Amino acid sequence: MKKDIVQNSVAAVPPLGARGRYNRQIILPEIGQVGQQKLAEARVLVIGAGGLGCPVLKNLAAAGVGCIGIVDGDVIEESNLHRQMLYNLSHCGKSKAETASKVIREMNPDVKVTVYNQFFNRKNAFEIVSDYEIIVDCTDTIPIRYLINDVAVYKKIPVVYASIYRFEGQVSVFNYQNGPSYRCLFPENQELDQVANCETMGVLGVLPNTLGAFQATEVLKMILGVGEVLSGKLMLYDALCFQTQIIAFAKNPKAIEKSVINGSLLFNQKQVDEGLNIDAFFEKINLENIMIIDVRQPNEQPAFNEKNVIQVPLKELEKYSQTIDRKLEIVLFCNTGQRSQNGVEYLKKQGFKSVFHLEKGIQSLGKYRK
Structure with missing residues (x-):
């Protein structure tokens, strides 16, 4: 796996007070110099550099999140460009993760980026997440969401989740301060291909950018310790009607136990290279x-x-x-x-x-x- 990891280090960042980039954030009483330093020291893993991942990465880098990991084994296609706005036509055929890394480092050289040019799977999951304190789930496949959940519950890492469907989307935060998990909200169904993705059902290009911005907001709130995090709450967003709805859900001890068992088995078993x-x-x-x-x-x-x-x-x-x-x-x-x-x-x-x-x-x- 290590041959697919690209690390991009940056020089030491000058004192925050000497930089103009973050002034409009720093003057907020809820952030200040202390909050900006928290952002600079934060380590966030973004799994998926597609429709949701692009706005998440752009917003986290702009805010000054100091260490960002990008996981994606896919390449850029022309059909991605109407919604994945980190990329342009010249990027087609290139790695999403590596291209996203270059773009956000050009946007903000303060950020240290680690690229994992591979899909997230059982074989690489624990090695990838080990260096991060927050995971952002920007995937579009159900089995990988359960894998992210089980690894995150076992490692006690909060996960910021979003999903999109045509003109609608949803956002939540799992495992935050011992809160509910993905399995608490969505008990596992063994059926394959339960939810159609953008490739088969289509999506309004602006929608993942809106939902990705919501995800980035939850990440920043957790790092800064401000506001009310969407833990135990699912926000539903309907772009056509411009309506939002918040649905509360409870922690399910059996679902948590299943996640811990799955995570433990995954962590301890010898992985077959599939x-x-x-x-x-x-x-x-x-x-x-x-x-x-x-x-x-x-x-x-x-x-x-x-x-x-x-x-x-x-x-x-x-x-x-x-x-x-x-x-x-x-x-x-x-x-x-x-x-x-x-x-x-x-x-x-x-x-x-x-x-x-x-x-x-x-x-x-x-x-x-x-």
Whole structure:
């Protein structure tokens, strides 16, 4: 994993009082020099550098949060640009995490940024979160949200959550000062692909920027110790009607216990490397008695027309998996590795023992396309 981590250190920051950048914050009685120093010393991990992650990163860097980690294994596509405003057309095809790092460091060189150019998964979760005091969940897949929750509960790290759906969004804070967790609000459903993402359902471009700003606000409030944090509360936002609603929810001891158990098992078990690089992927697909499954939608590009590949869209994998021998070795792939990773997570929970996926997806194969 370490080869995918890029650290960007900066020179020592001059005394806060000597800098004009933060003056409008510092004159607020609730912040002052002491509060600005708290921001400079804060360590925040942002998981996902897409629609939610871009405004979170931009706002945290602008506010002077001193240490920011960025986790994302995806690359920038033109379809991202209407909502992911850290990027422009010249960035297409480049790493989201690395590009976001460069942009926010140009915006504020005070910030130290650590890049994790990979998707968050069971194998790397504990190593990544170990240096941070707040996690911002900017992902769009249910299995990864539960993984973030279980790791965060076990490590006692608060999580700022948001999700979006077409013209609506929601925000909450979990695990804050021993408060409710994600599982307390959303008991786990074993179904695969429960909630559609932007790729399949669409999204108003401004919406993730609004919700990401809300997330950044909660992060700053926690660091500064001001205001009322959205712990035990879910804020619902409807952009079409410009309405907000706050729903209170309680801590569920059984949900917390399940999170702690899951986190403990994950922390203590030896992790199997489920992600395949290109060489290992081609080695697998040329072997007999291995099932190769394309979990993309029909006609997605780039095409990959190997004769032994079966196409089973992710949303149909649950039903199809009931017909597969659980002892069979399975390799999944999609475009970027995100959906195939979700498929691996699901099949593992269903008792499949040997499940792998192409870590960075078909797009990583470069010129090898048929």
